Amino acid sequence: MFLRKILGAVLIIGVLFPMLFFLNPFMWGMRRPPEFIPSERLEKVLERMEKEINEEEPVEIDTYDNEPNLWYLRDCQNKTLDSLSNLKVSLSTIKNDRFVKEKIKKYAPLIEAEIDCRCYDSLLFVYDLRKEEVPSNAEQDLAKKYGFEKQEEEYKRISIGFKIRKR
Amino acid sequence: MKQGIITSYSFLRLQSIAFFFIIVWALLIKNFQILFVVWKHIELVNKILFVIYFFTVLISVVVLIKQIRSLYFNDDDDDDQNTLKRIWVVFNIILYYGVMAADLYLVSQSRL
Numbered sequence: 559m560f561l562r563k564i565l566g567a568v569l570i571i572g573v574l575f576p577m578l579f580f581l582n583p584f585m586w587g588m589r590r591p592p593e594f595i596p597s598e599r600l601e602k603v604l605e606r607m608e609k610e611i612n613e614e615e616p617v618e619i620d621t622y623d624n625e626p627n628l629w630y631l632r633d634c635q636n637k638t639l640d641s642l643s644n645l646k647v648s649l650s651t652i653k654n655d656r657f658v659k660e661k662i663k664k665y666a667p668l669i670e671a672e673i674d675c676r677c678y679d680s681l682l683f684v685y686d687l688r689k690e691e692v693p694s695n696a697e698q699d700l701a702k703k704y705g706f707e708k709q710e711e712e713y714k715r716i717s718i719g720f721k722i723r724k725r
Numbered sequence: 726m727k728q729g730i731i732t733s734y735s736f737l738r739l740q741s742i743a744f745f746f747i748i749v750w751a752l753l754i755k756n757f758q759i760l761f762v763v764w765k766h767i768e769l770v771n772k773i774l775f776v777i778y779f780f781t782v783l784i785s786v787v788v789l790i791k792q793i794r795s796l797y798f799n800d801d802d803d804d805d806q807n808t809l810k811r812i813w814v815v816f817n818i819i820l821y822y823g824v825m826a827a828d829l830y831l832v833s834q835s836r837l
Contacts, residue, residue, distance in 0.1 A: 559800070562797050563797060566793050566794070566796075566797025569793050569815065573789045573793070573818060573821070574786070576822065577786065579825075580782060580825050580828075580829070585829055586832045
């Protein structure tokens with residue numbers, strides 16, 4: 559009899575306790591992160607590209623910086639979108655411009671083939687090009703004298719786009 | 726002992742079916758999302774269902790506690806008759822967890 563009451567109390571706690579989570583409005587807003595998730599095959603192609611470029615210089619390739627999220631794709635399937643957006647592939651900082659451009663040209667059609675959904679207008683590669691400038695001796699001395707640190711590296715943002723389909 | 730309607734077999738059955746239906750709907754939405762996307766009002770429907778399910782959960786908290794009180798904290802009823810009901814209440818509580826998860830899943834699928 560006493561055991562039964564304890565069990566009853568445990569059950570009541572078991573019923574009431576989840577209300578702490580359930581009545582929390584923050585839980586209602588829980589949703590999938592608004593982030594582009596590449597398909598497995600696309601990811602494989604990107605990995606291969608990254609590997610190939612890595613032979614020349616270390617680089618990272620990301621697709622996280624994309625507008626298309628769950629809602630974008632749903633709206634696209636429902637045909638309620640006003641305009642299509644780009645699929646953006648961002649590479650990290652790069653020194654050898656020509657080599658990377660070659661690789662991008664090589665891999666653009668492969669990536670394009672892996673995007674089987676019709677929700678993208680064009681393919682965009684974005685990377686920062688690092689220009690290394692060696693300051694002259696006189697400049698260095700002057701900088702030392704006045705305690706300046708001359709910024710040695712300059713970045714230049716470069717985007718390369720490929721049209722996927724005509725609107 | 727006076728048996729309330731809330732601990733009758735038919736009510737327990739109804740409760741289980743209602744909980745089960747909510748869970749099945751959420752599983753359908755989860756697994757066949759492509760099918761649902763075709764229908765453009767599905768987001769609105771899910772939003773309304775979230776509100777209905779939300780109040781269902783709130784009501785079922787009261788109902789479950791009343792059931793537990795009358796089945797577990799009642800000294801003057803015989804054991805044999807109510808053992809099945811006691812187990813059934815525990816089963817319903819497990820389903821109730823599922824319903825809460827299903828409701829939170831539904832709301833996570835709609836843009837507020």
